[in-house]
Amino acid sequence: MYNKESMEAMQQRVDDYISQFKEGYFSPLSMLARFTEEIGELAREVNHHYGEKPKKSNEEENSIEAELGDLLFVMICFANSQNIRLDEAFQKTMEKIETRDKDRWTKIDKQEDNDGDN
Helix, strand or coil: CCCCCCHHHHHHHHHHHHCCCCCCCCCHHHHHHHHHHHHHHHHHHHHHHHCCCCCCCCCCCCCHHHHHHHHHHHHHHHHHHCCCCHHHHHHHHHHHHHHHCCCCCCCCCHHHHHHHCC
16 A cells, blocks of 8 residues: 655656656646646545535546545656755655644643553
8 A cells, every 4th residue: 555665766757757758847837737737636536525516427437546646746747847856845844844833733642542541
């Protein structure tokens, strides 16, 4: 279920794929449009699964997992085209969030969790 391929390896895999075509990566604006399109497709799947809007009988089966995969592919394409290492970007974001938001949410009291197990 869990693929342990590193983000660096995923970015290289996408680059290897895209680099075999003369067209290469799309322009940043085209990729942003594609990213927006994929987010819309993800929203549609979430709405079908959790919302009040069932699929039409003639609509193809799809999944949230597939849409997230499509979104990740486009994100990697965008990052590669901008020479951004997503592992580094993610690390910086987590450091920011773990510092800025460390007291923002109600933490789980580990002692209460342990007391409930008895």
